Amino acid sequence: MDIEKIRTLIDLMEEKELVNLEVSSGDDYVSLTRHYDQPAPAMMAAPTAAPAPSAPAADSKPAAKAGSVETSPMVGVFYAAPTPNDPPFVKVGQKVQAGDTLGIIEAMKIMNPLEATQSGIIAEILVDNSEVVQFGQPVIRYKA
Template sequence: AAAAPVAAAGAPAAPARDLSKAQTSPMVGTFYRAPGPNAPVFVEVGQSVNAGDTLCIIEAMKLMNEIEAERSGVVKEILVENGQPVEFGEPLFIIE
């Protein structure tokens, strides 16, 4: 059995971030901030959102899945870059 991967020694520690208010990915796929290449993004940092508002799209097996806000609040941070692969449970947004 292979050993579990270990973080590189000497790698700078990421600043502590409160992920208790993070919206996480419900699936593995590719993260997109907008519905298309020339379309406006769904949300920006500082924008108020309501529970049920579309935050992003995650493409999984050629299906575009709209990801909705789990709660109302203000988007404080977007933690993923457009076009980046995401894992199940990975934090995507901080909404407070």
């Protein structure tokens, strides 16, 4: 792929405010990722704006939930089960081992398994089936 095509892709990323972009055409493959020193303003607006109008005591408890989280390694669509008719990979209260499949993230028609990076018990599934997830977005919370 020539440099002009790559520059066009970079311009597209900036115009559409994309964080990740992967393109393949024949034998050519390009993966572009933007890194920010600070979170983008759009990402900061929602979390800071939501707690302010509400009562501080009510919002501080959910924000202080204990336990670690699994985050999305890419932008894509989260699927909780291998097919619509199958049971979900994990349920709340289920014990998982590092390496177990927690779900699937579809990106550019490629199904990527979301694997547990640690062992633990699932406390909460933070996204719905077929929901679009962003890079770094919390998907699964473990019990502390």
